[in-house]
Amino acid sequence: MRRQIPFLVEALTILGLIAAPFVLPHLGFTPTTINRILVWGLVGIGFDLLFGYTGLLSFGQSAFFGSGGMFAAYLLTQTSMQSSIGALLIGTVAAGVIGFFIGLIALRRTGIYFAMITVAIAEVFFFVEFNPLSDFTGGENGLPGVPTPILNLGFTIIEFSDNLSMYAFLAFWYFVGLVIALRLVRSPFGLVLRAIRENPLRAQALGHNIQRYKLAVFVVAAMYAGFAGGLLGLMQGFMPPDAFMFATSGEIVMQTAIGGAGTLFGPLLGAAVWLYLSDFFQTVLNLGATWRLILGIVFVLLVVFLRHGLVGAISDIYRRVRQGKQTAQPQSVAAVAARKPLAANRAKLGHKATKSKEGVLLAATGLTKHYGGLAANSDIDFSVDHGEIRGIIGPNGAGKSTFFKMLTCEVEPTSGKIVFDGRDITKMGVIDACQMGLTKSYQINQLFEKLTVRQNLEIAVLGVVRGKFRLDMFRALHKVRKLDAQVEGTAELVHLSDRLDAAVSELAYGEKRRLEIGLALATSPSLLLLDEPLAGMSTQERVETVALLKAIAEGRTLIVIDHDMDSLFELAGKVTVLQEGRVLVEGTPEEIKNNPLVQEAYLGGVHEEMV
Numbered sequence: 001m002r003r004q005i006p007f008l009v010e011a012l013t014i015l016g017l018i019a020a021p022f023v024l025p026h027l028g029f030t031p032t033t034i035n036r037i038l039v040w041g042l043v044g045i046g047f048d049l050l051f052g053y054t055g056l057l058s059f060g061q062s063a064f065f066g067s068g069g070m071f072a073a074y075l076l077t078q079t080s081m082q083s084s085i086g087a088l089l090i091g092t093v094a095a096g097v098i099g100f101f102i103g104l105i106a107l108r109r110t111g112i113y114f115a116m117i118t119v120a121i122a123e124v125f126f127f128v129e130f131n132p133l134s135d136f137t138g139g140e141n142g143l144p145g146v147p148t149p150i151l152n153l154g155f156t157i158i159e160f161s162d163n164l165s166m167y168a169f170l171a172f173w174y175f176v177g178l179v180i181a182l183r184l185v186r187s188p189f190g191l192v193l194r195a196i197r198e199n200p201l202r203a204q205a206l207g208h209n210i211q212r213y214k215l216a217v218f219v220v221a222a223m224y225a226g227f228a229g230g231l232l233g234l235m236q237g238f239m240p241p242d243a244f245m246f247a248t249s250g251e252i253v254m255q256t257a258i259g260g261a262g263t264l265f266g267p268l269l270g271a272a273v274w275l276y277l278s279d280f281f282q283t284v285l286n287l288g289a290t291w292r293l294i295l296g297i298v299f300v301l302l303v304v305f306l307r308h309g310l311v312g313a314i315s316d317i318y319r320r321v322r323q324g325k326q327t328a329q330p331q332s333v334a335a336v337a338a339r340k341p342l343a344a345n346r347a348k349l350g351h352k353a354t355k356s357k358e359g360v361l362l363a364a365t366g367l368t369k370h371y372g373g374l375a376a377n378s379d380i381d382f383s384v385d386h387g388e389i390r391g392i393i394g395p396n397g398a399g400k401s402t403f404f405k406m407l408t409c410e411v412e413p414t415s416g417k418i419v420f421d422g423r424d425i426t427k428m429g430v431i432d433a434c435q436m437g438l439t440k441s442y443q444i445n446q447l448f449e450k451l452t453v454r455q456n457l458e459i460a461v462l463g464v465v466r467g468k469f470r471l472d473m474f475r476a477l478h479k480v481r482k483l484d485a486q487v488e489g490t491a492e493l494v495h496l497s498d499r500l501d502a503a504v505s506e507l508a509y510g511e512k513r514r515l516e517i518g519l520a521l522a523t524s525p526s527l528l529l530l531d532e533p534l535a536g537m538s539t540q541e542r543v544e545t546v547a548l549l550k551a552i553a554e555g556r557t558l559i560v561i562d563h564d565m566d567s568l569f570e571l572a573g574k575v576t577v578l579q580e581g582r583v584l585v586e587g588t589p590e591e592i593k594n595n596p597l598v599q600e601a602y603l604g605g606v607h608e609e610m611v
Ligand SMILES: Nc1ncnc2c1ncn2[C@@H]1O[C@H](COP(=O)(O)OP(=O)(O)OP(=O)(O)O)[C@@H](O)[C@H]1O
Pocket: 371, 374, 375, 376, 394, 395, 396, 397, 398, 399, 400, 401, 402, 403
């Protein structure tokens, strides 16, 4: 693992924040613009957690920015409250509560529908602020007279009245916001957010309740916006009504895109570019209304040519330089095939040993799945004992994958019953099934492509060791008990120890297939389903993976679907043959090979391979 200097980012940020008010004026930034950059940078941190880290594009941040700001400004101007920090915190909590209820509604949808709901929410808030609530918000006049923040230290009172002291006040809160966000993205919670961004379905299948994680980060982003809204009022001495405008949300999105999403610093840099250019076009070049057009064109150019934004471009260059120095190659097939996983590592994995238990582990009765008029599975009775290795074969379209999807609770059966480990799981969801120890590896790889092999395995292990949802935002990832041991044990088992720090997108296909199996294994399942683990592999990769499967099979209960009969017959103690959605026959590999019904089913297909 790459060693990182502790608190390097934090230390560099402090230096940058100290230098900024002295350096930036020489580049043409006005003191007010510098202060505004910090406010926008802070809203942007929350938005980046939501969009850059979790993949949720929201246009509703103006609703929280405005609400938090108005709450704080109202308390300071219309009530006897004098504490600016108290008002800021109350405004933040209010924005968080509003965010919670809006999140409950908006997060029922994903993708473009989620984004459209947030647009509508921003518009509703704008209307409400201007009309029904104008007595509280001042309507189009906003709330003037927000007092300058004061800090009473007992022996002295600091008043943040001039630009530089206000900068210090804002920079302090920006730094606090950044440190919180850095802790969050380095925590197990933060890694699950990235899993949701990369592959929400797989994150769910690995036992994470993604809906609750999304709601939590939505609330966090709302609180950042609310706090920054409060700061805006304090900075200007006036809470402007345009904080609620949809344009505010749009600017946050654009600034993050310019600076680089998923970087935390991107929004700050994006805000600097955006605000500088808008000042420059309006006041220096006197472009009148045309400044928006020019700024729009600049935005398009920046986003088209810097796909990952300014911070993204810098880190891409850094990564390329690092990659140039590293020469890690995929392991050779011979080397992998020659290696046997260590028994010690299997023990480290702590999988729920099934050898000690006896009897039926999973039983399905009358399992049926209809897609409209098509019966993908009909009336299947099936059971697997503890410690058994069961093979499932059947021609294309026989209903094997659908059967697996029902067993892992990805799709609900039309009728029938599934009992796993003594519990009826027929109507259970995939998250709970995984938490119970029932997982599958997919026919088509379902990995977290932009993350490293280590992070992929960590996501899988976290689902087991932390349960389906945990708000451990401030816990360091490496402090999660057994995480490293489980990750390294699994990597050794699937022969990826030397590739732990490689991005998944850099892996060879065979390595990705092994990682796919590794993800399922890392959840320490008591029943592991492998859907065509050999699919799409070259002959050499098959040799390697069959050896791997044999090693995995020891002491586990497995159900394996594959079209490679030789490999499957070598591995399985018993084989179930599906045809046209029904069980055709069940028996030992020898019985299946010689069964005329099976030969008939495969006639013209892989019959030749079987005899
Ligand atoms: N989501 C779906 N909607 C409609 N039909 C579906 C759906 N999923 C599967 N089917 C249909 O159900 C039948 C069984 O498909 P399934 O993928 O389970 O078969 P399979 O045995 O796994 O096939 P293969 O070996 O080609 O992967 C097929 O006719 C398929 O078209």
